[in-house]
Amino acid sequence: MSEPVIHTEQLTRKFGEFTAVDAISFSVGEGEVFGFLGANGAGKTTAMKMLTGLLLPTSGKAAVAGFDVFTETESIKKNIGYMSQRFSLYDDLTARENIRFFGGIYGLSSASIQEKSKALLSSLDLLPVADSRLSDLPLGWKQKLAFSVALLHEPKIVFLDEPTGGVDPMTRRRFWDMIYEAADRGVTVFVTTHYMDEAEYCDRVSIMVNGRIAALDTPTAMKDSFGVTTMDELFIRLVRPGAGEGI
Amino acid sequence: MRVIGFLLQKEFLQIFRNKGMLPIIFIMPFIQLVILSNAATFDVRNVPFNLQDLDRTSLSERLSEQFTGSGYFQLTGESSTSPQALDVLVGRNADLVLVIPEGFEKELMRGGSAQVQLIINAEDGFSAGVIQGYTNDIITAFNRDLIPQLPGSAVGAPRQTISVRSSAWYNPELVYIDYMVPGILVVLVTLVGLFLSGMNVVREKEIGTIDQINVTPMKRYQFITGKLLPFWIIGLGELTLGLIIARFAFHVPMLGSYWLIYLVAGIYMLVVLGMGLLISTLTESQQQAMFIAWFFMVIFTLMSGLFTAIESMPHWAQNMTMANPVRHFVDIMRRVMLKGSGIREIATPLAILTADAGLMLTLAVNRYRKVSD
């Protein structure tokens, strides 16, 4: 593993008395596809928001692209792309307008926006609907577009928060192809999901349970060490320790 | 700068694409301006009037004719007892009952004076005062003709008089509409500006796009400027349309300078929009934002001096209105349009508005957090 681009130590976030993220420590290397798994409410979004500079951690340490998440959030933002859990583009704008807007606020030149817009729309097969509002498009298309928009300014790291939630299996497959393409270009991908099968696509996964990291390894190594054959089984083990053993 | 440009473009696209909102922003205010400006008048006319003539003599008839023929009152019925008169007032069939007692003529002819009772519906104390004024005028005129015919009148006695020559500057005809149109226009522009800006950021919070913006390197002032400018432009556009209506539909005079109006309006819109954005950044849902905006809007409107004079308020309330931007802009609009006030004469309210604008914008930029804690 090369120099880590994301590094956390004992990173913690509390909401009042409640600890949403509990002292998590991990590193992600450049060009890695890092999966963040966990049930709803496990703390995935909260962890990601701290790393993207949207939420201030309560304690611990973390650096993203070499910048500190407490003090250098604005520098972090220049180096990352983000796709939030909720749909992250403007539904009342067209695909073209969304690309233009996000390209613009990331400071791309007009010429480069033009060029990227064309390339992106054609590679996503969106040209015929480039000028209809996103509210009229199916969710899968919108998510693929959102991913491309998150990469528009060529960030080093891209954070994807449940990008495939509610999307059909065919599109999910295609979505992961896009993730690999990005990783091949050297982009580090930090992705959360609650689809266990998607864990298999990641270089390494961490499984979060109640704010803590319960396991962290490559999918194969993890399954081996727990003696299970699927990630699903593994997950049930972690959430309810002792569940699979009594049989 | 370029970043702000992109934000602006996006906001305008969204505003003009919201088909449900367009008529509310661009049509509703003007319908209200045109219709409601006519509603605001304190003129008391055609007062329904009930006659209780218990004397039934030629003199009592002459007196009641003065009332019916005055143009102020409209006879709606007659009564013969006090309970009846009261019923008439309670049932809203009359606001004035003239009671001419039995023996009215006889007393006048014998003693030179006689009383009549005027029962006035004083629910609305103001109108009651006006009605009483009308009746005084009528009876004074009636007496002028009557007294020389009464016994004991010293014909030709010297009477001192003082004539009051009154003139009302700027609005000699006392047209109420001139006074109301500028004020109502201010309230409408404020309403649209405050509500639109108040809902804007919180809406992005609700649908989640705000995170997508916050994760970009955009600066806070760029964000606030980009959010503010579209509504600033729309606000001034609405004001322009309103001024055109004032000029050509209502013939409201414009004695001062349009430049001054726009200078003040430009600053004023910053206050309103800054406040809207502040509300928007402090709230969690559009509903909350609207309730708060509404709360202030009602207070601003009723405490602006638009409908009732500031001087009529108790002192603490008068002091409170100093913090009310609507009060200052209504005041300035009326003064500049109707009296031709120049920048020096409006310096105080203008300075307050400028300070308000600075305060609101600073707060809005500061309270808007890209990183929540």
Next chain:
Amino acid sequence: MKEWSSFVGFVVKEFYHIFRDRRTAAILFGMPVIQLLLFGYAIRNEIQEVKIGIADLSRDAVSQAITDKILSSGTFVLVKNPQSHSEIQSAFRSGAMSEAVIFEPASDREIQREGSMDIQVITDGSDPNVSRIITGYTASVIRDYLSESATTVDEPKGVVPVPLMMFNPGLKSVYLFVPGLMALILMLVSALMTSISITREKESGTMEVLLVSSLKPIQIIVGKVVPYFLLSFINVVSILVIASLVFGVPCRGSVLLLMAESLLFIMTALSLGMFISTITSSQQVAMMISLGGLLLPTILLSGFIFPVASMPLPLQVISNVIPAKWYLIIVRAIMLKGAGFAVLWQETLVLAVMTVVLIGASLRNFSERLE
């Protein structure tokens, strides 16, 4: 039976929804109280502290006496002694003064010799109402001076009017405005509450859940209104208590009737909010209509400040669709005049019909969406 219990469950859910958001609940019940307290004190139209300028060019006994009389009336505050028309002009423009009284030179001699003199009263006519009233005040102060100082010849007095100010002998504007504020505040708060009830469900996507449930459209509509109706009851009570205890507005009629009419009125307002909610597609639009569309019309056309009878005929006609107008008539009649239902049944009927029509229309709009 099952339907009934799912209806109750629905109502309970709505209740829960309102109270879970503490801030919103605080606003809904705090706002009317604060506003009524504030406006009850501040919204008056008694004219006081008129800023007057006196230019006394004659400086003699008569002008001095009249000046004293004007200033001691309590209505006027002397702010300056303007020396020229341009000084008056600039004082008017800066709002420092609203009236100027000018005594021409040698008024003393004039009135002794000719028996008459002139006094000039100049008012800032940009506010026509104030201008008219203060001119009248000034004239009456001068008339009083004259009748007191005149060497009284024993003239017959002629007809002497004895005014009797019924219902409000002190001519207090509080009595007029507090009922008006009650109408305004209840109207706006109630309509606001329900105006987004349906649209919000549409936007958040929970509408589908409602639609596939076993609830009938009427149950959904009524279930949305009922919790707010019960909650508005709190607003009605607090507003009536403040009106009577804080502002001393008498209730000469039946309190029970007043209460019942108030409940009918909030029902009308809630239904209006509901209706708005069924015709709009987004929360934004719904709120803009219920706030922007109701605020000024309710203030201006209800008779709250400006008497409806003074308005041009077309506006008097339009004012009939403003629910607050009818409630205002009812409240003033019950509180100030002690009127009973026999007098007010027509106004009550209007409100009832409005409510039924609004609910019916909401139901129709809502059901149409189902198809």
